[in-house]
Amino acid sequence: xxxxxxxxxxxxxxxxxxxxxxxxxxxxxxxxxxxxxxxxxxxxxxxxxxxxxxxxxxxxxxxxxxxxxxxxxxxxxxxxxxxxxxxxxxxxxxxxxxxxxxxxxxxxxxxxxxxxxxxxxxxxxxxxxxxxxxxxxxxxxxxxxxxxxxxxxxxxxxxxxxxxxxxxxxxxxxxxxxxxxxxxxxxxxxxxxxxxxxxxxxxxxxxxxxxxxxxxxxxxxxxxxxxxxxxxx
Amino acid sequence: xxxxxxxxxxxxxxxxxxxxxxxxxxxxxxxxxxxxxxxxxxxxxxxxxxxxxxxxxxxxxxxxxxxxxxxxxxxxxxxxxxxxxxxxxxxxxxxxxxxxxxxxxxxxxxxxxxxxxxxxxxxxxxxxxxxxxxxxxxxxxxxxxxxxxxxxxxxxxxxxxxxxxxxxxxxxxxxxxxxxxxxxxxxxxxxxxxxxxxxxxxxxxxxxxxxxxxxxxxxxxxxxxxxxxxxxxxxxxxxxxxxxxxxxxxxxxxxxxxxxxxxxxxxxxxxxxxxxxxxxxxxxxxxxxxxxxxxxxxxxxxxxxxxxxxxxxxxxxxxxxxxxxxxxxxxxxxxxxxxxxxxxxxxxxxxxx
Numbered sequence: 001x002x003x004x005x006x007x008x009x010x011x012x013x014x015x016x017x018x019x020x021x022x023x024x025x026x027x028x029x030x031x032x033x034x035x036x037x038x039x040x041x042x043x044x045x046x047x048x049x050x051x052x053x054x055x056x057x058x059x060x061x062x063x064x065x066x067x068x069x070x071x072x073x074x075x076x077x078x079x080x081x082x083x084x085x086x087x088x089x090x091x092x093x094x095x096x097x098x099x100x101x102x103x104x105x106x107x108x109x110x111x112x113x114x115x116x117x118x119x120x121x122x123x124x125x126x127x128x129x130x131x132x133x134x135x136x137x138x139x140x141x142x143x144x145x146x147x148x149x150x151x152x153x154x155x156x157x158x159x160x161x162x163x164x165x166x167x168x169x170x171x172x173x174x175x176x177x178x179x180x181x182x183x184x185x186x187x188x189x190x191x192x193x194x195x196x197x198x199x200x201x202x203x204x205x206x207x208x209x210x211x212x213x214x215x216x217x218x219x220x221x222x223x224x225x226x227x228x229x230x231x232x233x
Numbered sequence: 234x235x236x237x238x239x240x241x242x243x244x245x246x247x248x249x250x251x252x253x254x255x256x257x258x259x260x261x262x263x264x265x266x267x268x269x270x271x272x273x274x275x276x277x278x279x280x281x282x283x284x285x286x287x288x289x290x291x292x293x294x295x296x297x298x299x300x301x302x303x304x305x306x307x308x309x310x311x312x313x314x315x316x317x318x319x320x321x322x323x324x325x326x327x328x329x330x331x332x333x334x335x336x337x338x339x340x341x342x343x344x345x346x347x348x349x350x351x352x353x354x355x356x357x358x359x360x361x362x363x364x365x366x367x368x369x370x371x372x373x374x375x376x377x378x379x380x381x382x383x384x385x386x387x388x389x390x391x392x393x394x395x396x397x398x399x400x401x402x403x404x405x406x407x408x409x410x411x412x413x414x415x416x417x418x419x420x421x422x423x424x425x426x427x428x429x430x431x432x433x434x435x436x437x438x439x440x441x442x443x444x445x446x447x448x449x450x451x452x453x454x455x456x457x458x459x460x461x462x463x464x465x466x467x468x469x470x471x472x473x474x475x476x477x478x479x480x481x482x483x484x485x486x487x488x489x490x491x492x493x494x495x496x497x498x499x500x501x502x503x504x505x506x507x508x509x510x511x512x513x514x515x516x517x518x519x520x521x522x523x524x525x526x527x528x529x530x531x532x533x534x535x536x537x538x539x540x541x542x543x544x545x546x547x548x549x550x551x552x553x554x555x556x557x558x559x560x561x562x563x564x565x566x567x568x569x570x571x572x573x574x575x576x577x578x579x580x581x582x583x584x585x586x
Contacts, residue, residue: 122321132307
């Protein structure tokens with residue numbers, strides 16, 4: 001066997017899925033976190049629980065639910081079929097949806113905690129200085145929650161890259177089309193192609209290690225900055 | 234320039250109920266922590282909402298519970314100086330100062346910023362971030378930022394509490410200078426009577442949400458109308474009083490009869506005198522002279538506080554009837570004099586209410 005037999009396609013597919021999922025997650029989790037960290041409303045705890053649910057649910061349950069919603073006869077699946085003549089079951093888009101759903105709570109939690117830690121007096125001060133809420137959000141809350149946003153991004157990316165169960169159920173395992181790295185590892189191993197499996201395992205492990213190591217180092221660094229400067233207090 | 238405040242708000246454990254007016258002379262709100270003074274300021278700023286009442290600034294109604302008016306913070310045109318300054322840590326000094334300057338072109342903005350930087354004497358530090366400044370510098374930036382929006386009212390919430398004593402003295406002086414040109418209403422909240430006396434012209438004394446005294450600072454400090462006002466303005470010697478005649482009373486806890494400078498009513502309850510206003514009597518037969526024995530002393534770097542007993546037989550531990558604050562020199566001269574000592578309270582130094 002030579003290196004030529006090794007298929008890079010799962011890696012490329014995985015990266016595509018992860019990037020797309022992270023974009024979706026970023027666009028939803030930041031406004032969501034802002035809302036949840038700074039506003040009080042009826043049923044807030046329920047919303048909070050629903051967002052966090054994918055963190056604790058078995059992947060098969062998530063996959064089942066996604067199939068129910070996005071399937072041929074599901075509420076969203078039907079609309080997609082009727083309006084756009086498209087479907088996401090057994091496509092890469094399905095893998096993106098699965099990855100986004102499981103990665104959302106990770107990024108959401110990280111961003112929300114960071115936003116809650118922004119001194120509310122800063123926002124109040126901005127308000128007395130005549131700033132509107134949107135300006136306060138973009139010039140004060142968001143920049144000061146930056147650490148949490150970056151950490152959330154990295155975690156969400158890593159989680160998207162590793163998504164297996166829900167992806168298998170909604171996107172299937174179509175080599176060259178929906179077969180991402182975790183799926184490729186599983187099926188390569190099943191079919192006895194240990195070489196393909198082990199190369200992918202090494203890539204995934206090294207990457208995951210770098211993510212965690214990098215986050216830890218970076219977290220320590222920014223902590224030192226804050227201590228050294230005495231902050232604004 | 235005029236601010237009218239008349240608000241009520243239910244707080245934990247008590248109800249805030251204050252009403253006062255302020256003009257361009259600095260008005261101090263003096264009260265112990267938890268007296269509702271900061272909450273009053275927050276209600277005026279629009280950070281918190283009163284349950285009932287009215288707030289009117291220069292004829293503009295900021296809040297009126299009856300008419301259902303509650304202007305948002307950003308439309309109230311007032312600045313709030315927070316206790317911890319609340320400088321934006323992600324912005325430089327000049328960005329902080331420029332944050333609230335509205336729709337002006339770049340040139341005007343920069344002009345205002347540089348004018349304010351000059352006012353607070355931080356030229357050369359415009360590009361620094363708040364965490365690269367000392368506490369005093371941060372406070373000045375916060376003041377400059379508050380003034381840059383040309384507020385109709387400036388609300389100062391314990392602006393000196395985060396500074397050490399040495400810096401505090403300097404900053405009080407700075408603040409008075411920086412505010413001398415400011416034409417709007419200024420409210421200054423503090424629990425420190427020295428600061429309030431140095432900075433303000435008029436004074437409102439607050440305790441558990443109620444106003445205990447208001448008026449010119451000299452009047453409030455000289456003749457506080459209630460026991461709590463007397464305590465908060467630093468009167469150390471307070472006693473229950475009994476009416477004897479229109480010009481005489483008995484201070485029950487001190488066991489002394491005292492003549493008064495003005496006519497008193499038979500409703501009086503308390504009498505007080507500031508610790509630094511006791512004097513050594515020249516002649517023991519004068520009015521308001523009484524015998525006393527020093528019980529113990531306590532020293533500050535420059536002054537000595539002598540704890541006095543007015544009866545020689547009272548020997549309980551920790552008990553004293555009067556505090557007398559004198560300079561160290563006076564104490565050194567006095568301490569070996571034969572006892573009892575004869576001290577005098579001037580008629581006009583008595584605080585009676």
